[in-house]
Amino acid sequence: MQHNLELAVKKGFKEIYDKEIDTVEFQATRKDFEGDITIVVFAFLRYVKGNPVEIGTKIGEYLKLNVAEVEDFNVVKGFLNLVISDSFFISSFNSILKTDKFGIIEPKENEKAVMVEYSSPNTNKPLHLGHIRNNLLGYSVAEIIAASGKKVYKTQIINDRGIHICKSMLAWQRFGNGETPESTGLKGDKLVGNYYVKFDQEYKQEIAQLISEGKTEEEAKKQAPLLLEAQAMLLKWESGDAEIVNLWKTMNQWVYTGFDETYKELGVDFDKNYYESNTYLLGKDVVADGLEKGIFYKKEDGSVWIDLTEEGLDEKIVLRSDGTAVYMTQDIGTAIERFKDYDLNELVYTVGNEQDYHFKVLFLILEKLGFDWAKNLYHLSYGMVDLPSGKMKSREGTVVDADDLMLEMTNTARTISQELGKLDGYADDEKEALYKTIGLGALKYYILKVDPKKRILFDPEESVDFAGNTGPFIQYTYARIQSILRKATFDYTVEITSEDISLHSKEISLIKQIQLFPEVIQNAAKNHSPALIANFTYDLVKEYNSFYQTVPILGCENENEKIFRTQLSLKVSIIIKDAFKLLGISVPERM
RNA sequence: GGUGGCAUAGCUCAGCUGGAUAGAGCACCUGCCUUCUAAGCAGGCGGUCCUAGGUUCGAAUCCUAGUGCCAUCACCA
Numbered sequence: 001m002q003h004n005l006e007l008a009v010k011k012g013f014k015e016i017y018d019k020e021i022d023t024v025e026f027q028a029t030r031k032d033f034e035g036d037i038t039i040v041v042f043a044f045l046r047y048v049k050g051n052p053v054e055i056g057t058k059i060g061e062y063l064k065l066n067v068a069e070v071e072d073f074n075v076v077k078g079f080l081n082l083v084i085s086d087s088f089f090i091s092s093f094n095s096i097l098k099t100d101k102f103g104i105i106e107p108k109e110n111e112k113a114v115m116v117e118y119s120s121p122n123t124n125k126p127l128h129l130g131h132i133r134n135n136l137l138g139y140s141v142a143e144i145i146a147a148s149g150k151k152v153y154k155t156q157i158i159n160d161r162g163i164h165i166c167k168s169m170l171a172w173q174r175f176g177n178g179e180t181p182e183s184t185g186l187k188g189d190k191l192v193g194n195y196y197v198k199f200d201q202e203y204k205q206e207i208a209q210l211i212s213e214g215k216t217e218e219e220a221k222k223q224a225p226l227l228l229e230a231q232a233m234l235l236k237w238e239s240g241d242a243e244i245v246n247l248w249k250t251m252n253q254w255v256y257t258g259f260d261e262t263y264k265e266l267g268v269d270f271d272k273n274y275y276e277s278n279t280y281l282l283g284k285d286v287v288a289d290g291l292e293k294g295i296f297y298k299k300e301d302g303s304v305w306i307d308l309t310e311e312g313l314d315e316k317i318v319l320r321s322d323g324t325a326v327y328m329t330q331d332i333g334t335a336i337e338r339f340k341d342y343d344l345n346e347l348v349y350t351v352g353n354e355q356d357y358h359f360k361v362l363f364l365i366l367e368k369l370g371f372d373w374a375k376n377l378y379h380l381s382y383g384m385v386d387l388p389s390g391k392m393k394s395r396e397g398t399v400v401d402a403d404d405l406m407l408e409m410t411n412t413a414r415t416i417s418q419e420l421g422k423l424d425g426y427a428d429d430e431k432e433a434l435y436k437t438i439g440l441g442a443l444k445y446y447i448l449k450v451d452p453k454k455r456i457l458f459d460p461e462e463s464v465d466f467a468g469n470t471g472p473f474i475q476y477t478y479a480r481i482q483s484i485l486r487k488a489t490f491d492y493t494v495e496i497t498s499e500d501i502s503l504h505s506k507e508i509s510l511i512k513q514i515q516l517f518p519e520v521i522q523n524a525a526k527n528h529s530p531a532l533i534a535n536f537t538y539d540l541v542k543e544y545n546s547f548y549q550t551v552p553i554l555g556c557e558n559e560n561e562k563i564f565r566t567q568l569s570l571k572v573s574i575i576i577k578d579a580f581k582l583l584g585i586s587v588p589e590r591m
Numbered sequence: 592g593g594u595g596g597c598a599u600a601g602c603u604c605a606g607c608u609g610g611a612u613a614g615a616g617c618a619c620c621u622g623c624c625u626u627c628u629a630a631g632c633a634g635g636c637g638g639u640c641c642u643a644g645g646u647u648c649g650a651a652u653c654c655u656a657g658u659g660c661c662a663u664c665a666c667c668a
Contacts (some may be wrong), residue, residue, distance in 0.1 A: 030611065040612090042648065075636065354663070384661080453596070477630095479630095484626060538616090545631060561622085591630075
């Protein structure tokens with residue numbers, strides 16, 4: 001439509017003013033003016049001198065005469081508002097109605113894929129609210145990119161080695177009395193997390209003790225026996241000490257079992273897991289290679305660095321003096337590994353904005369090393385989730401636990417649903433499944449509707465809303481449409497044309513909103529932003545509810561109108577479902 | 592101190608590549624359930640778009656400087 005108009009406007013300018021126009025600027029007509037699409041006339045003043053109203057009027061007249069769909073026009077200041085005919089909207093809707101998976105593009109064969117990394121937890125503690133944001137974002141962005149027409153692989157790199165896990169292991173050895181998830185009934189990740197906290201408590205006591213014996217705080221922190229022991233344990237692990245490796249395997253397995261449960265509840269999954277214990281040695285040979293090429297340089301003590309001062313950054317270490325790898329080394333190696341493992345073109349890292357600098361450096365290094373895909377690496381950087389009390393800290397127990405939070409959301413959904421009491425005839429297990437759908441819908445929407453890069457302040461005291469711009473509001477609209485469709489026992493598969501009906505303004509608004517969906521998906525994929533999908537869906541639902549409340553659907557006197565409105569409802573519900581799927585949110589048949 | 596991000600209604604957030612009188616939700620106030628589910632709809636109240644300059648026919652949006660909050664600048668991850 002826009003394309004046709006653009007051509008017509010260009011042609012009109014040629015005929016009226018004998019001028020070539022490069023582009024025509026369109027926007028949706030604001031609600032308070034008459035019309036459907038607006039051409040910004042100001043932009044033409046570059047080509048033709050004169051009064052914008054006059055120019056707008058001439059172009060308007062030309063379009064009305066030469067473009068069938070343009071029924072009428074009006075000019076307000078420098079804005080040319082065009083009224084588009086019903087027949088355009090009706091035939092546009094008909095083709096949308098016929099399109100299965102409208103707006104969603106299937107990945108092409110033989111095209112290179114995108115890998116999305118998210119979650120990537122440490123194995124010493126349970127997942128918390130921060131991980132929830134990470135998981136929801138990563139999962140959703142992967143879904144969105146897939147819907148935009150690309151093959152996607154979801155992955156995570158599990159931080160299963162290092163001093164942090166040794167701390168949990170040591171505390172368990174010391175104070176655990178052989179506790180297991182089975183013996184305690186605790187989820188494995190919770191049990192291990194408890195020992196991580198236990199370590200910290202005991203460690204702090206030792207520090208206090210040392211300070212009272214006259215050490216400085218700094219000395220005490222470095223000399224506390226527990227820490228020294230944990231470090232010794234790490235060395236043993238690295239040398240392959242059987243007992244330590246066994247303990248490590250056992251405790252990690254506890255954690256994985258716990259994580260799997262949380263991931264399942266949250267509704268996220270992965271195509272491939274990478275483990276740091278397998279990758280932490282990667283990248284060293286690449287560093288050697290880069291050293292030879294002169295990209296890196298060696299300091300006197302043997303450590304290897306890269307100088308990025310010309311790029312406005314610092315010098316960065318890529319290999320320790322003892323030859324061991326740092327985080328950066330490993331990330332270089334892992335990235336290369338992934339491009340070997342899969343036929344990739346892009347790689348998205350879902351990691352908090354505290355690591356902006358790290359990724360900037362990583363991408364730059366890979367580019368300097370000459371990997372042509374380095375320009376297609378993207379750090380999906382998101383803001384922290386803070387509590388009113390400040391930052392969440394696992395060691396201090398000031399975290400909102402992921403499992404607890406999901407449970408609470410389900411409980412809230414249960415309470416509200418029971419108060420409303422609309423679920424007569426539902427079996428108990430159906431009800432429970434529904435509470436989960438609604439509770440998680442509320443949580444996921446709450447987190448995904450905000451721009452990833454902004455920080456979220458989460459107040460556990462104030463529960464997440466279930467009314468207004470929320471997940472349940474949108475789910476509710478879906479359920480209401482399903483109710484209508486259940487009652488629509490007539491045949492509504494026949495095609496309605498502009499011969500049969502004329503459109504209500506609410507129907508036009510609704511069709512206009514529907515038309516945006518494909519573009520929104522592409523935009524969301526390009527910007528890595530589920531928030532765009534959320535906002536679109538909310539607008540769609542608002543339009544629909546207004547339509548629903550204003551005009552009768554099943555109660556229509558006119559058969560053709562009844563059919564058309566049922567079709568509209570059906571398509572809106574499908575788009576709600578598809579859009580929410582991109583956010584990882586499911587929709588209920590009733591609520 | 593250097594670098595990066597953020598700043599819009601009392602609160603939580605939209606605002607696409609600059610375009611009309613800056614939009615939603617929550618909260619507060621008014622109406623609407625004998626009609627398709629009121630987790631809804633219609634309306635009201637509420638704004639120096641952090642500040643000051645600049646570019647432009649036109650700036651919440653772009654540029655510069657400043658202020659505030661956050662992050663980051665380790666042979667930690």
